[in-house]
Amino acid sequence: MKKILFITTRNILTTCGELRLIKNRAMSLYYDYGIGTDFLCFTKQSRIDAKHESMEFPCKIDSFPIKKSRLFYMIKEVKVETEKRLNSLEYDVVILSGPLITALVSVIKKKYPNIKVMVDIHGSLEDIVEVAKNAGMSRKAFFRLLYISEKYLYKRYLAKSDGLFVVTKALKDYLDNRFKTEKVPGFIVPCATKRMHIDEEEYQRNRDKYRKKYGINSSDKLFIYSGGISSWQCIEETLNLYETLCRTHKDYKMLLLSHQIDLLDKSRLENMGVITDSYSAEEVDNVLCAGD
Numbered sequence: 001m002k003k004i005l006f007i008t009t010r011n012i013l014t015t016c017g018e019l020r021l022i023k024n025r026a027m028s029l030y031y032d033y034g035i036g037t038d039f040l041c042f043t044k045q046s047r048i049d050a051k052h053e054s055m056e057f058p059c060k061i062d063s064f065p066i067k068k069s070r071l072f073y074m075i076k077e078v079k080v081e082t083e084k085r086l087n088s089l090e091y092d093v094v095i096l097s098g099p100l101i102t103a104l105v106s107v108i109k110k111k112y113p114n115i116k117v118m119v120d121i122h123g124s125l126e127d128i129v130e131v132a133k134n135a136g137m138s139r140k141a142f143f144r145l146l147y148i149s150e151k152y153l154y155k156r157y158l159a160k161s162d163g164l165f166v167v168t169k170a171l172k173d174y175l176d177n178r179f180k181t182e183k184v185p186g187f188i189v190p191c192a193t194k195r196m197h198i199d200e201e202e203y204q205r206n207r208d209k210y211r212k213k214y215g216i217n218s219s220d221k222l223f224i225y226s227g228g229i230s231s232w233q234c235i236e237e238t239l240n241l242y243e244t245l246c247r248t249h250k251d252y253k254m255l256l257l258s259h260q261i262d263l264l265d266k267s268r269l270e271n272m273g274v275i276t277d278s279y280s281a282e283e284v285d286n287v288l289c290a291g292d
Contacts, residue, residue, distance in 0.1 A: 005037075038085070
């Protein structure tokens with residue numbers, strides 16, 4: 001079997017949620033099915049220069065810098081680099097992921113009819129609108145233009161693809177309703193840790209260790225949130241729900257794990273008794289054993 005060529009404008013270089021989803025999926029394809037993946041990454045220079053998180057499986061990552069001012073002019077460069085890779089005949093599947101990349105669907109299918117083209121969808125288009133809510137005027141205008149462009153590309157190209165990667169059935173239903181993708185197969189791969197098996201003794205050790213660290217009694221019910229704090233991740237709604245539950249359940253506790261804790265209202269978290277911390281992606285697996 002040949003390999004997958006993954007072409008993206010998402011961040012697959014430094015630690016973040018979208019890297020986690022893409023990496024875990026590619027690792028599973030490699031270690032469980034023997035299917036390799038190489039990456040073409042178009043992202044900002046600062047990410048290319050930063051310390052990268054390892055993919056943890058053999059792969060090739062070629063990174064190209066882009067500027068927001070040139071974002072809408074990069075498709076020609078992406079097309080050139082894509083054709084270089086596909087002309088090597090190493091790949092029989094292409095996965096497209098991230099803003100504006102969907103424009104390649106017809107280009108690839110027309111020139112390389114034997115190659116399957118998948119589109120990787122991480123969320124609704126309205127996520128772009130959410131990002132723009134607290135932005136300045138110039139960023140709002142940029143995200144508005146990006147939203148309009150993505151909506152056009154989705155309408156024109158999603159239904160022509162060979163398959164869609166989605167994180168939930170609800171997301172596939174959303175795409176079917178808005179972009180007429182009912183006939184396109186949807187592959188539901190939820191966001192998750194890479195761990196496939198939990199040893200009972202190891203689980204109990206980790207549970208005892210971290211509950212002791214945070215002073216969680218055996219009778220307490222511990223909620224854990226782990227991830228970023230972007231608006232579409234609903235941190236405010238999560239905290240509001242926890243606050244409501246605590247009015248009638250005094251034995252409820254909450255642990256919030258994020259690399260972006262400094263962006264939250266610390267006084268509010270302290271008043272609610274929310275415990276905060278930050279870990280590497282590898283250790284988070286162990287900390288989650290403490291939760292209920």
